[in-house]
Amino acid sequence: xxxxxxxxxxxxxxxxxxxxILIKTGYTVRTAGKGIDAIKSVDQQAxxxxxxxxxxxxMKGEGVxxxxxxxxxxxxxxxxxxxxxxxxxxxxxxxxxDDYITKPFIADEFxxxxxxxxxxxxxxxxxxxIADLVLDNKKIEVRRADKLISLTPHEFKLLxxxxxxxxxxxxxxxxxxxxxxxxxxxxxxxxxxxxxxLRKKIDTGHKKKLIQSVRGFxxxxxx
Numbered sequence: 026x027x028x029x030x031x032x033x034x035x036x037x038x039x040x041x042x043x044x045x046i047l048i049k050t051g052y053t054v055r056t057a058g059k060g061i062d063a064i065k066s067v068d069q070q071a072x073x074x075x076x077x078x079x080x081x082x083x084m085k086g087e088g089v090x091x092x093x094x095x096x097x098x099x100x101x102x103x104x105x106x107x108x109x110x111x112x113x114x115x116x117x118x119x120x121x122x123d124d125y126i127t128k129p130f131i132a133d134e135f136x137x138x139x140x141x142x143x144x145x146x147x148x149x150x151x152x153x154x155i156a157d158l159v160l161d162n163k164k165i166e167v168r169r170a171d172k173l174i175s176l177t178p179h180e181f182k183l184l185x186x187x188x189x190x191x192x193x194x195x196x197x198x199x200x201x202x203x204x205x206x207x208x209x210x211x212x213x214x215x216x217x218x219x220x221x222x223l224r225k226k227i228d229t230g231h232k233k234k235l236i237q238s239v240r241g242f243x244x245x246x247x248x
Contacts, residue, residue: 036078123182
């Protein structure tokens with residue numbers, strides 16, 4: 026079955042251009058020109074991917090992203106905008122976006138980003154476990170010692186990536202390419218900050234520490 030994609034942009038010509046590219050590639054495409062319409066569309070029928078413009082007439086794209094994340098934390102979201110500053114990218118990603126593409130873009134690069142996000146969503150086991158830590162990708166739940174742990178979308182993806190590669194040391198670049206897919210000067214700090222958040226939620230209060238840093242290399246999870 027073809028993956029379904031929701032494209033949100035108030036520029037009708039650009040919207041039709043993106044829709045045409047995606048349909049020719051074999052995807053099923055829905056469109057929305059306003060933020061509120063996008064939120065309603067996702068709630069009515071969740072797509073496999075959302076491509077979201079930041080500059081919408083009724084609300085900011087970051088706000089739309091936040092609203093979608095409340096009920097659909099694992100739908101990948103690609104931010105699409107003409108803005109290209111470091112602060113704006115960090116803001117969009119901190120709001121829950123998975124990737125950030127600036128206009129104008131090369132069609133092949135755009136499609137490669139889309140395919141990468143869809144591939145990451147569809148791959149992997151539904152339930153991952155290590156020691157007393159269990160991650161359920163279908164229920165979007167994480168439990169340790171049978172206690173439910175609340176994670177943000179990026180924390181969930183980060184933990185999932187670690188657990189998919191338990192015992193393997195993952196570098197910061199590997200983590201960024203998999204979880205965030207963007208390249209900025211602040212990259213390594215973003216990984217370290219989120220890893221700190223995750224370690225507090227997963228390991229605090231437990232004698233056995235599962236998430237470990239490997240000095241000079243990156244991070245791993247192991248018993």
